[in-house]
Amino acid sequence: MKSRIESNLKEAKVLLESGELVAIPTETVYGLAANAFQADAVIRIFETKNRPHFDPLIVHVAGIEGVSEVVAETPPVALKLMQTFWPGPLTIVLRKSSKIPDIVTSGLDTVGVRMPDHALTLELLRSLDFPLAAPSANPFGYISPTSAQHVAKQLGDRIPYILDGGICSVGVESTIIDCTSQTPVVLRLGGTTIEQITEAIGFVEVNTTSSSAPQAPGMTLSHYAPRKHMYIGSIQNLLQEIEGEVSVLSFQDSYPNYRNIRLSETGDLKEAARNLFSAMRMLDADPGHVIIGEWLPDVGLGRAINDRLRRAASQAKS
Numbered sequence: 413m414k415s416r417i418e419s420n421l422k423e424a425k426v427l428l429e430s431g432e433l434v435a436i437p438t439e440t441v442y443g444l445a446a447n448a449f450q451a452d453a454v455i456r457i458f459e460t461k462n463r464p465h466f467d468p469l470i471v472h473v474a475g476i477e478g479v480s481e482v483v484a485e486t487p488p489v490a491l492k493l494m495q496t497f498w499p500g501p502l503t504i505v506l507r508k509s510s511k512i513p514d515i516v517t518s519g520l521d522t523v524g525v526r527m528p529d530h531a532l533t534l535e536l537l538r539s540l541d542f543p544l545a546a547p548s549a550n551p552f553g554y555i556s557p558t559s560a561q562h563v564a565k566q567l568g569d570r571i572p573y574i575l576d577g578g579i580c581s582v583g584v585e586s587t588i589i590d591c592t593s594q595t596p597v598v599l600r601l602g603g604t605t606i607e608q609i610t611e612a613i614g615f616v617e618v619n620t621t622s623s624s625a626p627q628a629p630g631m632t633l634s635h636y637a638p639r640k641h642m643y644i645g646s647i648q649n650l651l652q653e654i655e656g657e658v659s660v661l662s663f664q665d666s667y668p669n670y671r672n673i674r675l676s677e678t679g680d681l682k683e684a685a686r687n688l689f690s691a692m693r694m695l696d697a698d699p700g701h702v703i704i705g706e707w708l709p710d711v712g713l714g715r716a717i718n719d720r721l722r723r724a725a726s727q728a729k730s
């Protein structure tokens with residue numbers, strides 16, 4: 413099979429209605445979607461990605477009205493988050509409804525739900541009478557795709573259709589916030605910043621530390637990783653320490669003597685987030701054996717970017 417890369421909503425709809433997988437664009441990264449109410453279809457997501465069954469999927473809805481058939485209840489704080497940040501890069505974890513098969517949530521009694529901010533995918537969701545379960549459209553553990561071409565490169569012979577919606581405007585995955593306990597807990601840093609969430613609802617806990625039995629498997633350290641070794645620190649120091657051909661992933665500064673990608677020449681964190689994954693992919697394809705990078709300012713989107721850099725750098729390579 414070779415995926416078709418097109419923007420035809422009707423075709424995507426027909427495939428999804430017949431239980432097939434379709435890669436869909438969102439503002440964060442491309443998702444690998446299936447009917448969230450149909451366990452047989454959802455199982456294929458895990459097979460196609462080589463994703464372990466303990467890693468739950470996010471359910472995508474067309475609007476706040478669509479949440480009621482996905483979750484058992486919506487506490488006021490969750491409603492406030494939806495009203496403030498949807499459509500947008502915020503996934504809210506709530507108690508699941510009985511309509512959501514266990515395979516979607518890896519047996520948890522909670523489900524992550526969000527309304528993506530992408531015109532094409534919102535139109536698709538509105539045309540369907542079921543929500544879409546969709547994790548990122550990459551093989552498990554590798555860097556998430558931010559263009560239709562990224563998806564085609566890795567899953568192009570495994571899925572029939574990639575709905576092409578251009579380059580993802582945010583470029584890092586959604587922030588995940590668990591609203592099942594008294595105080596909401598951020599489980600994964602992402603496209604909605606802690607500062608924005610705090611402003612909307614006051615205090616939140618942040619628990620994004622990785623463990624071997626994660627509540628949110630995006631928390632496992634082996635996520636978002638290039639194949640090459642990656643080191644993060646002072647680029648000048650790393651250049652002196654590391655021998656051989658290296659590629660440099662810098663924030664603003666330029667390193668003209670090396671293969672170098674700058675995330676944002678003007679120091680704009682939004683631009684840096686948008687460029688992060690495609691830059692990592694490009695450097696991963698370079699001849700150099702190592703990628704070296706630096707931390708960004710640990711504020712706003714910089715925190716999510718640093719989180720992805722940390723995970724990419726901590727991947728043990730075989």
Ligand code: AMP
Pocket residue numbers: 467468469470505517520522523524546547548585588599600627628629630631
């Ligand atoms: P991906 O879209 O590939 O980043 O994968 C979806 C991620 O959403 C998972 O890896 C989890 O981190 C998170 N997630 C989905 N459902 C839940 C849930 N019920 N509880 C906690 N985290 C969840």
Ligand code: MG
Pocket residue numbers: 547548556
């Ligand atoms: Mg993923």
